[in-house]
Amino acid sequence: MDMNRAAPRLSRRRLLKGAALAAVPYALLPDPRAGAQPQSVDYPPAEWRPASTANYTASDRPGAYAIDRVIIHVTQETYSDALAIFADPQMKVSAHYVVRSADGHVAQCVREADVAWHAGNWGYNTRSVGIEHEGWVDRPEYFTDALYQQSARLTAAICAKYGIPRDREHIIGHYQVPGTDHTDPGPQWDWVRYIRMVNFS
Numbered sequence: 595m596d597m598n599r600a601a602p603r604l605s606r607r608r609l610l611k612g613a614a615l616a617a618v619p620y621a622l623l624p625d626p627r628a629g630a631q632p633q634s635v636d637y638p639p640a641e642w643r644p645a646s647t648a649n650y651t652a653s654d655r656p657g658a659y660a661i662d663r664v665i666i667h668v669t670q671e672t673y674s675d676a677l678a679i680f681a682d683p684q685m686k687v688s689a690h691y692v693v694r695s696a697d698g699h700v701a702q703c704v705r706e707a708d709v710a711w712h713a714g715n716w717g718y719n720t721r722s723v724g725i726e727h728e729g730w731v732d733r734p735e736y737f738t739d740a741l742y743q744q745s746a747r748l749t750a751a752i753c754a755k756y757g758i759p760r761d762r763e764h765i766i767g768h769y770q771v772p773g774t775d776h777t778d779p780g781p782q783w784d785w786v787r788y789i790r791m792v793n794f795s
Contacts, residue, residue: 636706637751639744640691643701648683651709655720661706661756663722664749664765665713666788668736668778673728677701687711689724691748695736698744706752713771723752731780742784746791753792760793 635642655661669676673694680688680703689712692701704710712724727745729736749765758764762785768776 635702637702637748640700640702643677643703645680645688645703646683649680649686649688650704650711653707653709655707659720661721662758664752665722665724665768666779667724667726667768668729668731668780669726670730676726689726692726693741693745695728695738695741698740700744700748714774715771718771731778734782742788742791746788747795749792750795762789
């Protein structure tokens with residue numbers, strides 16, 4: 595190593611050019627805040643996958659509206675398509691949670707404090723938490739053990755948080771909402787099993 599050689603002199607122009615080149619990769623990266631999770635989801639195992647703000651009503655529940663129901667839905671779509679629909683501001687629909695069929699993974703799309711547009715009935719929207727389940731009402735193979743288990747844990751946590759009784763009067767299907775034309779979760783949904791699992795979660 596030649597220690598006696600003079601160090602090269604850096605011009606101001608070279609320094610500025612080097613700094614600009616060093617900054618380029620960072621400028622091309624997405625903003626780390628884009629798509630970031632809220633400080634915390636309402637249900638810790640859930641992943642934050644936000645619905646468009648055009649698809650729900652911001653609120654301050656349970657202060658603004660008491661929460662006394664959980665409404666069970668079936669997406670009639672794949673998990674990823676349901677999330678895409680909720681994220682599309684043109685769709686005017688959302689739910690608080692979506693549960694994936696294969697492994698029971700839970701996505702939260704709307705904060706529980708806000709009013710999701712899932713029931714088709716304003717009064718029921720204001721008083722409930724909506725949970726969508728990946729699948730179709732006439733395809734029971736989508737109602738896997740993992741889906742039932744993780745959904746039951748989620749519903750039990752919601753019931754515990756808001757003092758909701760864990761029974762069929764307070765955990766209802768979309769078809770039970772007054773004025774609806776929906777049939778979900780459909781005749782293949784095992785209500786006896788589900789309510790038992792909610793009570794033992």
